[in-house]
Amino acid sequence: MAKLIIVKRLILFFLLGFILAPFASFAQxxxxxxxxxxxxxxxxxxxxxxxxxxxxxxxxxxxxxxxxxxxxxxxxxxxxxxxxxxxxxxxxxxxxxxxxxxxxxxxxxxxxxxxxxxxxxxxxxxxxxxxxxxxxTVSVDTTKAFKPIKGLRTVAWSFWDYWLYFAIGISAALIGIGLFVYFRNRPKKVVPVPVAPVVPPYEIALQQLQQLKAEKVWQQGDIKQYYTRLTDILRAYFEQQFNIPALEQTTEELLQHIKPVTILNQQRDKLRNLLSVADLAKFAKLMPSPEEHESAMQQAQEIVEWTKPAAEKAATAENGKEEIKQPAK
Structure with missing residues (x-):
């Protein structure tokens, strides 16, 4: 038994020595x-x-x-x-x-x-x-007098200390000048002025006659105003379409001046009749009948339709034919 205990202790010491050998080695x-x-x-x-x-x-x-x-x-x-x-x-x-x-x-x-x-x-x-x-500590010789404080020392100015600022400033100035010259000299965009469509004089006259008819002036009893506006519309149309100073002329003067204008002279009798009734209504206080009012408006429209340019007449006639050809819906 004693030998067995001794053997176990030897084995234990051997294992501990093997485990602790690295630490002992480092310590030594x-x-x-x-x-x-x-x-x-x-x-x-x-x-x-x-x-x-x-x-x-x-x-x-x-x-x-x-x-x-x-x-x-x-x-x-x-x-x-x-x-x-x-x-x-x-x-x-x-x-x-x-x-x-x-x-x-x-x-x-x-x-x-x-x-x-x-x-x-x-x-x-x-x-x-x-x-x-x-x-x-720093040793100080107290036997010596205090020395005055030295003044500031100035360092010589050098361009290379500030070259970056100069480069940035010059670049910004060049860019600004370039933009100014560009925007000042670049061609300006021309905005096209919208051209108002020119309305032919005969269309204006027909529109004004239609408006006068719609206002029913003579039906309201204002006979003088009705004939004044009716003849003024025709006279303004003659001035614009044929260059005749119709607004400044009397009825007889106007009938004399339309003679050279063949297409207008063809409506001479109709125009004479219309202007005569209008003069009597305006100046002689004649009271035409409703039929005469309607006839005066119809004659004025016929005169304008007859005297409008030939090309417009052809277009109007063609449009009329197309409307006739279209089947009724």
Whole structure:
């Protein structure tokens, strides 16, 4: 029984030794260091703290100490990433941390801990030794007189300090001038003036006669106005169509002036009859019968229809034929 217990203990010690051999190896052979490039600085100057550690055995990792941005009397200026260097057959991990201080005195950088990690667990730790940094004030010689404050120094003007602003300004000016010249000299769009359709004089006269008829002036008892407007429509038509000053002439003068106009002279008797009835109604207070009123309107329309241009007559006749040919709906 005793021999069995001794054998079990030997096996247990052998297993523990096999498991802990890498850690013992790193503890014996591994090394961590913290060094500074100087042990004395003046206020605001910088000191470089160099952290280094031997590469741990394969399958293990080492965690460098996490130094805060400000600790004790020191402040971290910048940090370098981890780097790897070789020393013979040994590889070293390293990091440089730049520190500064604004408090005078002798200050220590405490011991820093490096952790050994195996399979995500911290299995061992190693520590550096403490470091001391003397932070000195600037020495002032009080025996000397104070020097006056120096004035401002002017720096010579250089075009190359402002070339970009000049380039931007000149470019903007050229673009502005180009746009001004372009918009000033470009051809303006001519807006076509709508041409009002010219209404022939005979159409105007027929429209006015139709409007006079629709107003039923003589039916309302205003006989003088009816014949005045009726003859004025005809006289204005003669002036526009045949250049006869009809509005300024008496009935006899007008009948004399239409003789050279053959197409109008053909309606001479009809025009004489119409103007005679109109003169009696306007000036002699004659009261024509309703039949005579209707006849006067009809004669005026016939005179205009007869004397309109030949081309218009042909078009009117053609339209009339087409209307006759169309079947009744």
């Amino acid at each position: 052979q591994g090394e961590v260091k913290a060094t500074v490039d100087t042990e004395s600085i003046r206020l605001g100057e910088q000191v470089q703290l160099r952290l280094s550690a031997t590469m741990p055995p394969q399958g293990m990792d080492i965690l460098f100490p996490q130094i805060p941005d400000s600790f004790g009397h020191f402040e971290v200026v910048r940090r370098s990433p981890l780097d790897t260097t070789a020393q013979g057959n040994t590889k070293l991990l390293g990091q440089t941390i730049v520190l500064t201080s604004f408090d005078s005195g002798r200050w220590d950088i405490p011991a820093l801990r490096f952790d050994i990690v195996n399979n995500g667990n911290i299995t061992d730790s190693a520590f550096t030794g403490p470091l001391f940094i003397d932070v000195n």
